[in-house]
Amino acid sequence: MDPLKSISSIAGSGMEAQSLRMRIASENIANARSTATTPGGSPYMRKTVHFAAQPMRGLGASQVSVSQLGTDQNTPFAVEHDPGNPAADANGNVKMPNVNPLVEMADLREAGRSYSANLQMMKQARSMISQTIDLLRAG
DSSP: OOHHHHHHHHHHHHHHHHHHHHHHHHHHHHTTTOOOSSTTOOOOOOEEEEEEEEEETTTTEEEEEEEEEEEOOSSOOEEEEOTTSTTOOTTSEEEEOSOOHHHHHHHHHHHHHHHHHHHHHHHHHHHHHHHHHHHHHHO
16 A cells, blocks of 8 residues: 555544544533432443554555453442432432542543544545655756
């Protein structure tokens, strides 16, 4: 595969993965206070994204792909006392989502920076292709 096309392919896969990561983090933030619809039920559970490297033949480089979308099973739900909430149990306690907005904002920021870095790689590859074409025309 042409090295410049490879750069674009690798950067494109990174942009796609980070775009999904930003969407999931935004969804988690939007649902940070979403309780259950039934008394004592489980609220919104934080979603997670897992990545995997996909080696590219003959290049010694890898593309990134989403290997799994999951839910955070390790972080417990917070419990708040709110007897007036429709999701409150018999004791007036409500399970709250296991979403920490600060963690999600940090993840969102990191994903945005990674997306920007991949976009810069894509721009550099396009610039190199353009300069190569210009050199071929001049020669």
